[in-house]
Amino acid sequence: MxxxxxxxxxxxxxxxxxxxxxxxxxxxxxxxxxxxxxxxxxxxxxxxxxxxxxxxxxxxxxxxxxxxxxxxxxxxxxxxxxxxxxxxxxxxxxxxxxxxxxxxxxxxxxxxxxxxxxxxxxxxxxxxxxxxxxxxxxxxxxxxxxxxxxxxxxxxxxxxxxxxxxxxxxxxxxxxxxxxxxxxxxxxxxRTSSVLITMDFENEILHFGEGISGEPPALSFKNEFSIESCAKHAYDILIEDLKPRSEERIHVLINRTSAGKFEDVYSLAKSIHDYAEHRIPISRMSAGYFMHTTRSYGLSVTIFCSDDRTEPYLQKRCFTDAFIF
CATH class of the missing domain: 3.40.50.10440 (Dihydroxyacetone kinase; domain 1)
Known part of the structure; x- marks a missing residue:
């Protein structure tokens, strides 16, 4: 097959x-x-x-x-x-x-x-x-x-x-x-931005921005093959893209690919939380397998900058047969 x-x-x-x-x-x-x-x-x-x-x-x-x-x-x-x-x-x-x-x-x-x-x-x-x-x-x-x-x-x-x-x-x-x-x-x-991270385990390279239809990655990092590096680069890329305003709260969503592992999702969540703590802290996080993105081994990180207009609509957790959000 x-x-x-x-x-x-x-x-x-x-x-x-x-x-x-x-x-x-x-x-x-x-x-x-x-x-x-x-x-x-x-x-x-x-x-x-x-x-x-x-x-x-x-x-x-x-x-x-x-x-x-x-x-x-x-x-x-x-x-x-x-x-x-x-x-x-x-x-x-x-x-x-x-x-x-x-x-x-x-x-x-x-x-x-x-x-x-x-x-x-x-x-x-x-x-x-x-x-x-x-x-x-x-x-x-x-x-x-x-x-x-x-x-x-x-x-x-x-x-x-x-x-x-x-x-x-x-x-x-x-x-x-x-x-x-x-x-x-x-x-x-x-006010939402996402990045897909895929991993080349053989050569120990982190790829950022690989397309879901097989397009080559936009960025690659060698000699930084760790969950902490995934957290640092993903957070920095997304914060730079969104440039959160002082009144906004940071919501983070971490999704694994179909080949990604359960444990890595939550390890990445903790690493992003810790990295952000002395920068722009995270207000709310969700992690799991929400949608298929690519069959490569990887994780995606999404940041949404919420404010008083949007915050009331996002407080309640949603439960489905597949995930909690």
Missing amino acids: SIRDPFLTDPNSISTACAEGMACVYPELVQTLPGSFNGRTVLRRPADPDRVNIIAVAGGAGNPFSQSFAFSPDLADIAINGSLYAAPSAYDCFEAAKYVNSSKGYLMLFNNFMGDVLNCDMAIELMALEGLQAKMCPFHDDCLSTHRDEDRRDRTGLIGVLFGVKAASACAKTGASLEEVAALAEYIND
């Missing part, structure tokens, strides 16, 4: 099988979309059509935990995966929105990749034909995916979208309008 096909389940039906399995195991929490064209959509139970609904749009089935976003009442209302290594179709998003039939509209959050942007844009057009309001917020938090002098909105996304999903969900529950929820998500988007 190739490294791009690491599933025992038939790759052509894995997203559908995963969604159906989730609904089978946890029928009180989630359901699949009745009569769905592709069967790749997970809806949280019970649906609430009287407020803005949050749609988490993942990439391909290589991002398995995105469907877990629907398990928590504090994350997505609808979670949609594509087929293996492909974005969900516009129709996947449209049929889910049509089924819930929210009177307040939908906000679609996803990572900033061209296929996802095009499909979500088309989904908004389809929804408009049915009289449904929708907006989208493509997250561009991968700070080394472009050169420093380029527009940050040209960056791709990594895992910072989790902050957007969590805060947008909490905001929507207050009765906020679609415009208000979307504006909050965009604000979070611009």
